[in-house]
Amino acid sequence: MTIRPVAETRHVVEIGGWLHATWWAAEGWTLPATRAFLRAAAGPAAPISFVAEEAGRPLGTATLDTEDLAGRPDLAPWLASVLVAPAARRRGIGTRLVGHVEAVAAALGHRRLYLHTMDRSAFYAARGWQALGTELWLGRPTVLMAKDLPGATHPAG
Numbered sequence: 186m187t188i189r190p191v192a193e194t195r196h197v198v199e200i201g202g203w204l205h206a207t208w209w210a211a212e213g214w215t216l217p218a219t220r221a222f223l224r225a226a227a228g229p230a231a232p233i234s235f236v237a238e239e240a241g242r243p244l245g246t247a248t249l250d251t252e253d254l255a256g257r258p259d260l261a262p263w264l265a266s267v268l269v270a271p272a273a274r275r276r277g278i279g280t281r282l283v284g285h286v287e288a289v290a291a292a293l294g295h296r297r298l299y300l301h302t303m304d305r306s307a308f309y310a311a312r313g314w315q316a317l318g319t320e321l322w323l324g325r326p327t328v329l330m331a332k333d334l335p336g337a338t339h340p341a342g
């Protein structure tokens with residue numbers, strides 16, 4: 186399995202469809218705008234959207250984003266849009282994608298990464314993330330979490 190920017194692959198249309206159907210449409214993005222974001226999110230700085238692929242097939246995606254929660258524009262960058270194809274789950278791909286985004290963020294000099302999740306806080310807590318509190322995403326409660334990256338000089342909290 187390899188992890189690369191989606192923009193460098195043939196998977197922009199498919200990953201765009203996944204993200205649009207899962208979260209982005211609810212946030213008001215059109216499908217063409219979602220795909221345009223993925224084509225542009227090629228790095229080297231955030232936003233960068235990644236795809237995990239195996240034998241030419243996309244298995245999952247994650248994004249190092251500059252914003253992900255309308256109510257917290259003060260926080261950045263974000264680990265966002267982590268999604269693994271249902272048939273590929275529980276093989277460690279989600280963990281690899283999360284670790285990849287953490288490593289890229291650290292290599293770019295970021296000292297702290299944020300995410301929010303409505304129902305996967307245990308998954309992230311088991312991978313070193315700390316819950317900071319509850320925020321709202323489209324009017325629904327979501328857990329804000331943070332992780333200090335290698336080189337950080339202050340503890341999460």
Ligand SMILES: CC(C)(COP(=O)(O)OP(=O)(O)OC[C@H]1O[C@@H](n2cnc3c(N)ncnc32)[C@H](O)[C@@H]1OP(=O)(O)O)[C@@H](O)C(=O)NCCC(=O)NCCS
Pocket residue numbers: 267268269270273274275276277278279280281301302303305307308311
């Ligand atoms: C959350 C999500 C990204 C996890 O992806 P994944 O590829 O299944 O993640 P992993 O395989 O790394 O880990 C999932 C679990 O499988 C376990 N696992 C990993 N490899 C395994 C293996 N070979 N055999 C059995 N279990 C395994 C992990 O220990 C983990 O258990 P835990 O949740 O109790 O910690 C995926 O379930 C998903 O896309 N969900 C829907 C979207 C979503 O909720 N995204 C997150 C929003 S913030």
